[in-house]
Amino acid sequence: QVQLVESGGGLVQAGGSLRLSCAASGRTINTYTMAWFRQPPGKEREFVATIARAAGSTYYADSVKGRFTISRDNARNTVYLQMNNLKPEDTAGYYCAASTAVFATTPRGAYMYWGQGTQVTVSS
Numbered sequence: 001q002v003q004l005v006e007s008g009g010g011l012v013q014a015g016g017s018l019r020l021s022c023a024a025s026g027r028t029i030n031t032y033t034m035a036w037f038r039q040p041p042g043k044e045r046e047f048v049a050t051i052a053r054a055a056g057s058t059y060y061a062d063s064v065k066g067r068f069t070i071s072r073d074n075a076r077n078t079v080y081l082q083m084n085n086l087k088p089e090d091t092a093g094y095y096c097a098a099s100t101a102v103f104a105t106t107p108r109g110a111y112m113y114w115g116q117g118t119q120v121t122v123s124s
Helices: none
Strands: 003-007 010-013 018-025 033-039 046-051 058-060 068-073 078-083 092-099 118-123
Touching (some): 018 033, 033 068, 058 068
Antiparallel strands (some): 018 078, 068 078
């Protein structure tokens, strides 16, 4: 079983950047497909980005494509989400998740391990 802890959230102006980190313990992340989800205020949790266990392929939600980049550092057992050109609609709690799926997958139900989340607030 893997434990996940997110960090790096905060308050930023529109157009700014943040890098979120997800530190894993208990198991190595190279045995999991990893993802970031977010939950805007009053809305359901939604998929943001995933990086597959197999070959490290990535997949993004249309709303963040070209602005966000997911990456993994197996040596540090950490997954990152680099967020550039942030918009007020990116304001949400951001959650790291792990799945035993081999390939990139987007459904929330495919992920069985979750962190506690980190808040990102983008001001206009």
